[in-house]
Amino acid sequence: EAGVAQSPRYKIIEKRQSVAFWCNPISGHATLYWYQQILGQGPKLLIQFQNNGVVDDSQLPKDRFSAERLKGVDSTLKIQPAKLEDSAVYLCASTMDLRTDTQYFGPGTRLTVL
């Protein structure tokens, strides 16, 4: 079974530029998560989708971050405009069983904002 795919793996941009990350979850997984992992910290949930609907986006900085999951499969996370403090690894995860919550993580996208 293929795992969670993410691209790009690395991205370097200057502040005030825009950037987008892509995630393809495991086939059949209805729930998809985006996390932000700042160096030296654990992952922090940004947004959770159930199929193509948003379940929780309470920690998403909506003035600059947006995410969508068209057709309930792939997802895109966008930052516009980026700030220095957005430098982090952005992890995508998916799960089939929401109750027991075994999440499967992708390799992440490492974003550096200069």
Next chain:
Amino acid sequence: AQSVTQLDSQVPVFEEAPVELRCNYSSSVSVYLFWYVQYPNQGLQLLLKYLSGSTLVKGINGFEAEFNKSQTSFHLRKPSVHISDTAEYFCAVRRNSGNTPLVFGKGTRLSVIA
């Protein structure tokens, strides 16, 4: 709300020695508990989880953890570590009902020395 404290940010240990990585959580409701491992430049992988039942949970790669409700702890142990166990380990918690996010600790860096 739930929170997780990983008491050690770094744990160096010699190869074939035992190791314990400590995790304490805070919650006013019943929770599920998880340990994830993150190898360099990779996403997180589930080691083990406690949902209910036996308080001693066995996971992959020879790791185990014990849920102690009175101490609000979920420490991770391995009787004999290998060089390949060098990685970042994250403890995580979520309440066992409803749709609430995983809350991660800051992580413990395990370094196995030959």
